Amino acid sequence: MLPQNISGKTKMSRAPIPLNEAMRLKALHNYEILDSVCEQNFDDITRLAARLCDCPMALISLIDSDRQWFKSKVGLEVSETHRDLSFCAHAILDASQPLIVTDATQDCRFSDNDLVVGPPGIRFYAGIPLITKQGFPLGTLCVVDTKPRTIDTYQLDALRVLAQSIVTALDLRQTMRAVGTLALSDQLTGLPNRTAYLSQMSKSIERQKRDGHPFGIVYIDLDGMKRVNDQEGHAAGDRLLVVAAKAIAKAVRGEDSVARLGGDEFACLVNVATLSALAKICERIRLSIKDDMLINGFSATASLGGALFAQPPKDEYRAIAVADALMYAAKSSGKDQCVCRQITSHIDDHVSRFGTVTALQMNAN
Numbered sequence: 001m002l003p004q005n006i007s008g009k010t011k012m013s014r015a016p017i018p019l020n021e022a023m024r025l026k027a028l029h030n031y032e033i034l035d036s037v038c039e040q041n042f043d044d045i046t047r048l049a050a051r052l053c054d055c056p057m058a059l060i061s062l063i064d065s066d067r068q069w070f071k072s073k074v075g076l077e078v079s080e081t082h083r084d085l086s087f088c089a090h091a092i093l094d095a096s097q098p099l100i101v102t103d104a105t106q107d108c109r110f111s112d113n114d115l116v117v118g119p120p121g122i123r124f125y126a127g128i129p130l131i132t133k134q135g136f137p138l139g140t141l142c143v144v145d146t147k148p149r150t151i152d153t154y155q156l157d158a159l160r161v162l163a164q165s166i167v168t169a170l171d172l173r174q175t176m177r178a179v180g181t182l183a184l185s186d187q188l189t190g191l192p193n194r195t196a197y198l199s200q201m202s203k204s205i206e207r208q209k210r211d212g213h214p215f216g217i218v219y220i221d222l223d224g225m226k227r228v229n230d231q232e233g234h235a236a237g238d239r240l241l242v243v244a245a246k247a248i249a250k251a252v253r254g255e256d257s258v259a260r261l262g263g264d265e266f267a268c269l270v271n272v273a274t275l276s277a278l279a280k281i282c283e284r285i286r287l288s289i290k291d292d293m294l295i296n297g298f299s300a301t302a303s304l305g306g307a308l309f310a311q312p313p314k315d316e317y318r319a320i321a322v323a324d325a326l327m328y329a330a331k332s333s334g335k336d337q338c339v340c341r342q343i344t345s346h347i348d349d350h351v352s353r354f355g356t357v358t359a360l361q362m363n364a365n
Helices: 021-030 040-052 153-183 194-211 225-232 234-251 275-295 316-332 347-356
Strands: 057-063 067-074 080-082 099-101 124-131 137-145 215-223 257-262 265-270 301-309 338-343
Touching: 021 137, 040 057, 040 067, 040 137, 040 153, 057 124, 124 153, 137 153, 194 215, 194 257, 194 265, 194 316, 215 234, 215 275, 215 316, 225 234, 234 257, 234 265, 234 275, 265 275, 275 301, 275 338, 301 316, 316 338
Parallel strands: 301 338
Antiparallel strands: 057 067, 057 137, 067 080, 099 124, 124 137, 215 265, 215 301, 257 265
16 A cells, blocks of 8 residues: 655656646546546456556556556555656657566666655556547556566557546546536526526525525516617627626625526526525625626616525526525615525415515615
């Protein structure tokens, strides 16, 4: 087993930093792979590499700025070590060929490495660089043994094929994440869409069931959108929506989330514990929209409904219905205002009352 806290403070030969390190790290980080959970397809590759080369250890090692992190590992328990200890940091210096060390105790680069003189007692290492289409080495697929040895041509060729399959899997993973992001984004404003928002709300409800922490929903409907579309055209209406999206986003806090639900309706999921805190956020949003509309030459405002859930709603659809009803209470009371309420009883009762009673108006201060 590797030491749990490896400092990398040895006298060994540290690998030089590649000349294109900034671009290489950017390419690595763009994959959003570091510190990700285990994935079966990568684990299958490391197991196959260990078996093909008859080695007790195999790793998919990615070289970050100051560490090597293992996306997948066989024969090791730790998930990372300091970069100074990394054999793979040497391997990426020449991505055109593998790095093969037959006996680390006889190699001046590694003979006093903590991983050689201490556990796991590395002697043999063979690493194949993982090279992107742009030519950036992200790390390696490597096999490791605790006794001096080598590998034959067949095994080396097999490692090359497996290394390429890792890069292909990384590219596919990146593409799927991009497609997923696109499917959950509103193309006009760039905000999360209704599907993404409902998913986030579902998680908030489940979290509330576990820890009892309240959360709030703000439902926003723009006043005057139809008039802009009718009088100035849909291109102007699109610009108005973008202005509104930016105004909402800058009015909320970093831990809050904003989404466009469709048409001229937006929503926020806010982490608040009191009704007064929710009311203040609603009022900030209302004023931000009003101010930015005036700056951009639009005659439009917003009506907002804010619901603070002290108890978990049945599901995200019931929860959003309450905030929607509160928004309509604000709109029917004259528009350009906020109606906020704390929800502690049966949601269907609230939806019914909020949809018909305008006396619930509460201007947040």
